Amino acid sequence: MRRLLAGRLLQGLAVIWVVATFTFALLHLAPGDPFSYSERRIAPEVIARWRHVYCLDRPLPAQYVCYLRSVASGDLGYSISQARPVRDILVDYVPRTLELMSLGLLASFLVGIGLGVLEARRRGTFADWGSRGITLFFYSMPDFWLALMLALIFAYWLPIFPISGIEDVINAPTNSWWQHVVDHLRHLVLPVATLTLMTCAGIARFQRAAMLDAMQLEFVVTARAKGVSENGIVRHHVLRNALLPIITLAGLTLPMLLGGAVLVELVFSWPGMGFVTAMAVGSRDYALVTSSVLITSALVVVGTIIADLLYALADPRVRAA
Amino acid sequence: MRTLRRIPSLVILLLAACRGDAGSASKHATALVMTLPADADVFIPALTINETSIQVGSVLFESLANVGDSLNVIGDEGFRPGLASSWTWAPDSLSIAFHLDPKARWQDGVPVRAADVLYSYHVNTSKEIGSKVGPLLAGIDSVTARDSATVVFWFHARTLEQFYNAATQISVLPAHLLQNIPDSSLKTAPFNRNPVGSGPYKFVRWVSGSTIEVAADSNYRGGRPKIDRIIWSIAANPDAAMLRLFSGEANFTETLRKQDLEQMAKHPELKAVHYPSMLVYFMRLNERARGGKHGPHAIFGDREVRRALTMAIDRRRAVTTVFDSATPVAVGPITSALGTYDASLPRIPFAPDSAAAILERRGWVMGKDGIRHKGSQPLRFSVLVPSTSTQRQQMVVLIQDMLKRVGAQVDIERVDFPTMGAHLQAHDYDASFEGMSLDPTPSGIRQEWSSAAAKGEGTSNTGYYMSAAFDAVVDSAVASRDPRAAIAQYRRAYATLIDDAPGIWMYELPSIAGMSVNVHPATMRADLWFAHLADWTIGEGPAPKGASAALATGAH
Numbered sequence: 052m053r054r055l056l057a058g059r060l061l062q063g064l065a066v067i068w069v070v071a072t073f074t075f076a077l078l079h080l081a082p083g084d085p086f087s088y089s090e091r092r093i094a095p096e097v098i099a100r101w102r103h104v105y106c107l108d109r110p111l112p113a114q115y116v117c118y119l120r121s122v123a124s125g126d127l128g129y130s131i132s133q134a135r136p137v138r139d140i141l142v143d144y145v146p147r148t149l150e151l152m153s154l155g156l157l158a159s160f161l162v163g164i165g166l167g168v169l170e171a172r173r174r175g176t177f178a179d180w181g182s183r184g185i186t187l188f189f190y191s192m193p194d195f196w197l198a199l200m201l202a203l204i205f206a207y208w209l210p211i212f213p214i215s216g217i218e219d220v221i222n223a224p225t226n227s228w229w230q231h232v233v234d235h236l237r238h239l240v241l242p243v244a245t246l247t248l249m250t251c252a253g254i255a256r257f258q259r260a261a262m263l264d265a266m267q268l269e270f271v272v273t274a275r276a277k278g279v280s281e282n283g284i285v286r287h288h289v290l291r292n293a294l295l296p297i298i299t300l301a302g303l304t305l306p307m308l309l310g311g312a313v314l315v316e317l318v319f320s321w322p323g324m325g326f327v328t329a330m331a332v333g334s335r336d337y338a339l340v341t342s343s344v345l346i347t348s349a350l351v352v353v354g355t356i357i358a359d360l361l362y363a364l365a366d367p368r369v370r371a372a
Numbered sequence: 373m374r375t376l377r378r379i380p381s382l383v384i385l386l387l388a389a390c391r392g393d394a395g396s397a398s399k400h401a402t403a404l405v406m407t408l409p410a411d412a413d414v415f416i417p418a419l420t421i422n423e424t425s426i427q428v429g430s431v432l433f434e435s436l437a438n439v440g441d442s443l444n445v446i447g448d449e450g451f452r453p454g455l456a457s458s459w460t461w462a463p464d465s466l467s468i469a470f471h472l473d474p475k476a477r478w479q480d481g482v483p484v485r486a487a488d489v490l491y492s493y494h495v496n497t498s499k500e501i502g503s504k505v506g507p508l509l510a511g512i513d514s515v516t517a518r519d520s521a522t523v524v525f526w527f528h529a530r531t532l533e534q535f536y537n538a539a540t541q542i543s544v545l546p547a548h549l550l551q552n553i554p555d556s557s558l559k560t561a562p563f564n565r566n567p568v569g570s571g572p573y574k575f576v577r578w579v580s581g582s583t584i585e586v587a588a589d590s591n592y593r594g595g596r597p598k599i600d601r602i603i604w605s606i607a608a609n610p611d612a613a614m615l616r617l618f619s620g621e622a623n624f625t626e627t628l629r630k631q632d633l634e635q636m637a638k639h640p641e642l643k644a645v646h647y648p649s650m651l652v653y654f655m656r657l658n659e660r661a662r663g664g665k666h667g668p669h670a671i672f673g674d675r676e677v678r679r680a681l682t683m684a685i686d687r688r689r690a691v692t693t694v695f696d697s698a699t700p701v702a703v704g705p706i707t708s709a710l711g712t713y714d715a716s717l718p719r720i721p722f723a724p725d726s727a728a729a730i731l732e733r734r735g736w737v738m739g740k741d742g743i744r745h746k747g748s749q750p751l752r753f754s755v756l757v758p759s760t761s762t763q764r765q766q767m768v769v770l771i772q773d774m775l776k777r778v779g780a781q782v783d784i785e786r787v788d789f790p791t792m793g794a795h796l797q798a799h800d801y802d803a804s805f806e807g808m809s810l811d812p813t814p815s816g817i818r819q820e821w822s823s824a825a826a827k828g829e830g831t832s833n834t835g836y837y838m839s840a841a842f843d844a845v846v847d848s849a850v851a852s853r854d855p856r857a858a859i860a861q862y863r864r865a866y867a868t869l870i871d872d873a874p875g876i877w878m879y880e881l882p883s884i885a886g887m888s889v890n891v892h893p894a895t896m897r898a899d900l901w902f903a904h905l906a907d908w909t910i911g912e913g914p915a916p917k918g919a920s921a922a923l924a925t926g927a928h
Binding site: 221 | 403405414422564577580585603607609620787794795916
C-alpha cells in the first residue's frame, strides 16, 4: 500500500511539473505581457519600471528558473492584475471552487447512481429508455449552453433562483447565519444543477452496465432462487458489487468537473478558480494563471490518488497486487 | 421511503420560496447596485489603473480641488473646492497655496492636515512606487507645508495646466495610517483591503470576485450623500453583468452595447442614459516599416497615399451602418467634450474618384486582380482589431469593402488586447483599429502624437507620426500663458494632424449607461462619469432584489 501511494505521489508530482512548465511556456510565448495594454496615460518609464520589478525584462529561461525557484520555496508569486500575493488570492477562490465541485460531484453521483439502478432494474422499459434519453440529451449539450439555459429559465423567465454570484449583495451584511446559509444555497442551486446534469449521464450509464453485469453473476441467481425479494437482491447483492467500479469513475470525473466548473463559474459569475483564471488569462497575469493551473492539476492528481487508494481499500485483490 | 424521495424536491422548493422579494423601493435605505465585469485591485488611487478601483477610490478619497463640469483644465476657472476650501496664487504664478478645509476629517476622526498632502505627493512621485501620476507632476518642483492647514505647490515654470495637475491629480491619503509603511510594501499593505478615506462614502466590505460595498458617511462635511449604499457587484463578463441588470439584481451598469439596447426595449423598468465620452475611435496607420525597422512603410510612409485611403472611406455611411445616424463621425484626435474642440476643423472629404486618381499618380497601378501594385509591392495591408469588440470588427469589414473599390486589399487580424498591445509596442503592424481615451488636458496630445513620443520606447505614438510643424504648434500652445491663444494653437495642431492623416478618424462613441428608471444620476462627466456619485438619487420604484428584505430587518 505504501509503495502504491509513493508511486502515485511521484507520478503526480511529475504530472504537475509538466503541466506547470507547459503553462509557463505557452503563456510566455503568447504575444503580450501584463503591461502590454493600450493604457496611454501611463508614462513609458513607469511601465519599464514595473516590467523590471516583476522580472519581465529578463530572458525567458531566467524567468523560468526564477519561477521554479519561487514555486519550490512555496512562493507562488505576486498577481499583477489583483495586486496581491497569489497565495492570498487562492485562499479566497479555491474553497469556492472546491465547494461547487464537491457538491457537484456528490449530486452527480447520487443522481447518476440512482438513475443507473433505476435503468438496470427496469431494463428495456419506457422508464429505462426515457431516463437514458434524457440524460444523454443533457450529456450531449455544451456545458456553457446548458448553464445559460438554466439561468434563462430559472432565474430570468421564472425568477426562482439568483442569476449569478455567491450572495444577495443587498442583504448579505445584515443576514443572520441561517439566512446566509439559505441565501448561499440558493446561489448554489443553478451552478450545481448544471454540473450535475453535465456529468450524471455518464455515471448513470456506467452504473447501469455494472448493475446489469452484477445481475448475471451466480450469487445473484442463487439469492433469487432462495426467494430473496428483488429489492433485497438489488440493495444487498447487486448494488454493493456494482458500486466498486464507480470509485474509479470518481477519479476520472474530477478533471471533467473541474473543466466544467470553469465555464459554469463564468456563466454564473461564481468567483472560483475558473472565474479568476479566465480574468487572469485576459490580463496575462502570469503568476496567477500558472498557479491556478498548478493548483487545478494538483487537485486532479490528489483526487485520482484518493480514488486509487479507495479502490485498493475496497478491493483486496488490488491491495495484494 | 417515499418521503425520502421527496426530500430533494422539497429542498429545491424551499430554497426557491426563500428568494428575496423584488418589492418596492426603500423609504429609508437606498442602494445603487452597479454591475461590472472586473474586480478591483487596490484602492490607493496612486497605485492603480484598475477601472473598478478608480471608481471606488473616487468616493473614498478626495483631491484638493475638482474639475468643473465644463472640463476646463486651463487656469482655475470652474474648479470646485475639494479638500482645499480655497487657494491663493503667488504673484509670479510659480506657486499656489492651498488652504485645507478645517472641517475635513478622515473617517477615523483625525483631521486632514498638510502632512497628508505632503505624504500623498511623495507617494505619487516616489520612483520606488512608480505611480502612473508621477510623470504628470513633473512640472511641480516641490510641495511644502506653510502650516498644518496650508500646503504650497512650487512649480518649475508657469503653464496653463499647472493648477489642474496640482489640484486634481493627487488623491490625498491619510499619512497617520500609511507613512510608517515602506514604499515598497505600500501596494500590499492591509490598508488596501480596508481603506480609510475622507470622501463622502465609507468603505464597508470587499468580497473578492463578488462585491465591494461603501456606505454614506453621515459625518461628511459636504453633507450626507443621497444614496445610502453603493455596491459594485462583480460579474465574470459583460454578458453576465447585463443579465444582472435585466433580472433586477442590479440597478445600474455604466456601459450598454448595441445588442443590450435592443434588450432594453423589453424592460420598461429600465432606462438608457446617454452621456459624453472622451473616447475617439480611429484606424492608426504605421508610417514606418513593420517591426520599427528604419525606412518608411511601403504604403503608409507616403502622406498622399494615407490621404487617398482616407478619401476612399465613406465614414458617415460606415458609422451609420454599425451604429446609427446620431453617432458622430470623429473630426480628428479629439472629442466634442474637450474644451479645445472645434467642429469646423477641415476634414479630408469622402472622394473615392480623387482617391483613385491620387493613388494612380503616386504609382499605384490597378492590376488585373483588382488590387493596385507599385512595382512588385501590392497595395495590401493588415489591420489589427480587438477580437472582443464586435463593433470595431464590423467597422473594419466595411472599411475593407470600401478600400477594395479603390484597389486596396485589407486583411483583418483579430487579436486579444494584450496581443494587440504587444504588436503596437513592437511597432509590428500595418494598421490598427484603436479606441483612444483622451485626457481632459489638451497638452495630452503631445504624449500621443509628438515626434518625441514617437522616438521613445513603449510610447503611444506607435505609428511614428513625426511632424516638425505639429510639434512646434503644440509646444507653443503648451508654453502659452494666454488661454485663448493656446486654444487657437491647439486647433492649428489638430488641423495639421488631420491633414497629415496619420490615422483615419472614424467616430466618437457617446457612452450609454443602463439603469432603473428610479435612479437619477447627477451630471455624468465625459472624463469621469462617476465624479458626482454622491449627488445621485434613487426615487420611488423598483429596487434591486433584496432591498425590501433589508428594510424588513431594519438594516441601515
